[in-house]
Amino acid sequence: MEEQQKGFLSHAVLLYLRMKQVVVTGIGAVSPLGNTFKEAWTAAKSGLSGLGPITKFDASHIRWKVAGELRKFNPGLYLSPKEIRRLDPFVHYAVAAAIMAAGDAGLFNKTEENDLLNNAAVLLGSSRGGIGTLEQAFVMRHENPHSIVQRKRNVSPYLMPATTISMASSYIAQKLGCHGACLGISNACASGTNAVGEAFRRVKFGLENLVFCGGAEAPVCSLCIEGYGSAGALSEINDATASRPFDRTRDGFVLSEGACVLVLEEYGQARRRGARIYGEIIGYGNTSDAFHQTVPSPDGEARAIQNALAEAGLQPEDIGYINAHGTATIIGDRVETQALKGALGRAASSIPVTSLKSMTGHMLAASGAFEAAASLAGMNESVIPPTINLEEKDPECDLDYVTELRETMIEYAVSNSFGFGGVNAVLVFRNLRD
Secondary structure, three states, X not given: OHHHHHHHHHXXXXXXXXXXXXXXXXXXXXXXXXXXHHHHHHHHHOOOOOOEEOOOOOOOOOOOOEEEOOOOXXXXXXXXXXXXXXXXXXXXXXXXXXXXXXXXOOOOOOOOHHHHHHHOEEEEEOOOOOHXXXXXXXXXXXXXXXXXXXXXXXXXXXXXXXXXXXXXXXXXXXXXXXXXXXXXXXXXXXXXXXXXXXXXHHHHOXXXXXXXXXXXXXXXXXXXXXXXXXXXXXXXXXXXXOOOOOEOOOOOXXXXXXXXXXXXXXXXXXXXXXXXXXXXXXXXXXXXXXXXXXXXXXXXXXXXXXXXXXXXXXXXXXXXXXXXXXXXOHHHHHHHHHHHHHHHHHHHHHOEEEOXXXXXXXXXXXXXXXXXXXXXXXXXHOEEOOOOOOOOEOOOOOOEEOOOOEEOOOOEEEEEEEEOOOEEEEEEEEOOOO
């Protein structure tokens, strides 16, 4: 037994010695706030709303008429006409974000970067995958099943591959020539944050040198809007102020589309090749409430926050900013507030908190990745973007919510994502500014 314990100890020491410092060197995004991350980040700092009337389908017959749609997005900048036809929009968005992230990371600049791309891994999260294309195929096939034309019409041979969750990651790999690990992660609203967290672990433990990670969604279709609406999750406020995190009048989230991809790599490698470094990922918490299909638990969320801080080696007092999940559901915002108090104790009341979903709406998997990117950008620029539409705080949501752009030095930041089924993912970042 003693020899076995020594063996375990030696293995643990070896793992510790092999652990790498993980940094973010590239960001790409398409969102309701803009078709580049720079454009979206500028809009977020200005407190602009990306929400508006649904145009993807006729919403006149339903109660929920507002969404966060991409505006003037051109997939032809990244894909051929044939690829556009054969792929669901969530893949269009993912590929666009990944190509922009690769460019931002300087991976197209030099011949020696080809090896990095060739061996790179891709981990992309999506909650709903190609649900819009599936809905269209079903409607086309069954809207008039008795017509001769309809009976002869075949389902597209690309329907299944085009809509599967993993197609975002695998098509990014195909477009960029990445031959490393390739995973599609579907963990409800936490999917994008889980993808970033799992990528962090793969680089930290030396399994990969460079990983593309994030989330992509295109859920603005009748089936999703009516499905979330029927579950009582969507806001029935039909204007640009519909997403009201932590506000007394909030009544649900606003469904949105988009994608965000981050490039993660080992710190020494990034320095050697002269890459821009946005910041370091130092902690990741991933827990299950094991409680309810749709009702969140403050205990499960708090454990995810605590686990992430423990891996980062931080105390609650060290945190300078919290990027909240903050969806604007009545129960969700209250539970997240309770979770932050449970995890951080007295420090919770003095840490600035914001919800970007007040401006972007809820991009599901894409939100977690986008919020991670925004946390890093805010740390770099020493600013915290506002939570808009917060006019009167819910008495049960009583933390320091930022409602106007705030200038402040941030050394450590936390970003939360929580999903249906009680799946929780939390990331912790460190500012590496010289």
